[in-house]
Amino acid sequence: MQTPDSLSALFKQKAELVSAVVKEVKTPHEALQYAIDVCERKENCLSLMPALNEPPDANPAKIIAAPALDATLTDAMRALCEKNNIRFLTSGLREHLAGIDIGLTFADYGIAETGTLVLDSSSEEVRLTTMISEIHIAILPQSKIRPDAYHLEDELGKNMRSYPNYTAFITGASRTADIERVLALGVHGPLELHILIIPEPEKERT
């Protein structure tokens, strides 16, 4: 019998096999702080279209995009970004196609068998956030982890019937083995994928 904990452990193991970073956080606010910390530690995003950008800034601000957080979390994130001198975006991602530092999203579901995140990305802002960020950080409630994709057929079917729809399965960072079959991460999508699992609250467990 699969318990939430065993599913979560399997999810973690499978996601790590494809180089995802998997952590547990107690609350969404802890996840926000995690995003800030990762952003602080990383080098500035490399502009993929230098010519299209403004003249190089000597000390450009890093960018975190989180277009789909609820109002409370958005406010909290904005405050954290301000405090750390990070630019915070909730929309207008098309203005930043040269690349951003961090994209922060929730995941709708996790698939344990393959360490996969499922994200309804019908919002173009969400879609771009997961595509053009150098590091994609996704928050995944433990209760949303399913054993395999078959267990999500109803949910996915619902997405597909509420057209238009763009649903993404995301497993690890963008990758290629097109040159000499050598694995390299970060081709056209994120260089890194971090998954923050939020355990179920105690009361739901009993």
Next chain:
Amino acid sequence: MQEAKNLKGYKKEVDDALQNEFLRTAMDNFAVAYRTGRANAFAGMDVEALVADIAAAKDAAIARMDELFEEFKTNAEKIGLKVHRAETASQANAIIARIAKENGVNKIIKSKSMTAEETLLNHHLEADGYEVTETDLGEWIIQLRGEGPSHMVMPAIHLSRFQVADLFTDVTGEKQDSEIERLVKVARRELRKAYVEADMGVSGANFALADTATIGLTTNEGNARLVTTLPRVHVALVGLEKLVPTLHDALLVNRALPRNATGQGITSYVTWITGPNVCGSAPDNKKEMHIVFLDNGRRDLARDPVFAQVLRCVRCGACANVCPVYRMVGGHRYGHIYIGAIGLIITYFFHGRDKAENLVQNCINCGACKAVCAAGIDLPRLIKEVHARIQDESGHPLTSLLMAKVLRSRKLFHTLLRSAYLAQKPVTDESHYLRHLPFVFAQEHNFRRLPAIAEKPFRDRWPLLKTAVSDPEMRVALFSGCVQDFVYPEQLEAAVKLLSDRNIALEFPTDQSCCGLPLEMMGEKKTTREVARQNINAMSSADCDYIITLCASCASHLKNGYAKLFEHDETMTDRVRRFTSKVHPFSAFLHDILKVKADEFKPVPVKTTYHAPCHLCRGLKISEAPHALIELAGLDFRPAQEEETCCGFGGSYSSKFPNISSQILSKKLDDFKKTEAEILVTECPGCIMQLRGGVKKRGDNLKVRHIAEVLAESKRQTE
């Protein structure tokens, strides 16, 4: 691409490819790594059941192709998604060009699509003045080089990092070093601008779900996501065979596709797109979205009782990954646009006879592709079927006709073999190898020494060997096959020795002839069936419980091949079923039916390795029995790497493509050498001819023996 005018031209191209050292090393490494990666990816899963489920689901969808198309179209139109169906490749290209024109498109970006390769879409769009950029790294590389893909999943697998570095240096105008990580970043940087500037994105699709008009795309790099998101127009070019009724079918296929393709549990991205989504670059903030379904022969194929199953193909590329010939010559010589075993077949249907007729002869019939196919397609058989069909359409070559004529009459065939013994006399040496090649053999065979025809075939020795058993426990009929009867009768004698003292009535029905597999390999289907009928009659006359054969190829052909040959002939159904159920290869008969025991043998701990004949390990799925027998006989068993890879014989293949055959052989002999074995055991006279000939030519210190011979030698004499 197939440009060769005739078989000679094609062979020349193949021989050139064999000289490519980088390609050979890359392919060797890949072949070994793939096997491990695939096994890990499927660990703990019931692969056979999964493949059977996929085959059934795809068959059901193929049978309803038109219906599913209509369902998809109806559902699509409700959500503003425009659906087209193109009868031909050029029609598909024209539709896409028209969409581009109507939408005032200048620049186009593409994600990987084999279907677009099939229609040569880029050529068409570029000729119409559009700037088209491929965004999959491998596809971009080959586009910049003006080449076609050499693999369906890894299109640039034929290139080294150094070649890519040189290419990127030219493209960027800056010196690029050859570190792969950095080369990938060059693509990341160079292509981002192309995504942003493009007005139209063209993708393929792995799945088209009829019930919701959803398309599914599996990718690793993330390029398809940008291609389907950034530009204001999206066109997906999709083969009609990608239509499935529901998401469930797609999820089913997707359990095998990435595991079989690259040993991944799932690709980095699987994208499900239903209808035109929000698009910030479109005037009304809504994507202009089109699906172009491609027929190009698929609807006819779907109705073809023999070939419909090729439409099950999920384009994982596994059939190329395990193919010993692909491994030697690479994809540009092992396909036209579609590569590997499936390419050998569908080239005929999608690109025509002239592109397929040489290609289709380059199958060694080892069955490695069939064993890994995600959709259970009987690839080797269908390759032979295409070959036969092409010969029926455009005429049979003289050698093939001649062989058919000879083999139709057992007496004529055996008379010719007997006279060949006399003709070869001046050119054999004491070791019973042909000292020089008789004129009938071309110089190209000389990569191995060929054995001589025996002075006295087994059929002439049999009357002296035969013993009467009064009240037998079982009746067994021996099917010799031509090679053992006329070249290696001692192998059959060894078998007779092993079966003596067991209360077995052994028969050798003398009306038996060649099993017919060589004829089938040459595309002579009609005679193949005639010869099969003769053998069924001959063997049935013995009224036996078991039919055993020491030749793995004969065994597999008698058991599986005959069943297929008569599958549509109801008058033969019962006879064929009775016949095939009695057929057993020698090692399986000894191990599984006679259940021989270790105390029947005197242990001789000589280092011994084993070659698994293709038609035994894959054709009949027998891998363990020969291992067990080697150990029961007390030999010191040293398994070789890639034990189940073909030795390169393939019957007439080795005379048609001697240079490929010789390279495959040489790799095998290297693997055996590493085991330090003194004896190499196998269970097929064809393999023995190839391996012994190679050992003799190289002067390796290795005795190549049939398993019956080593067992007979170790057998304890009964008191």
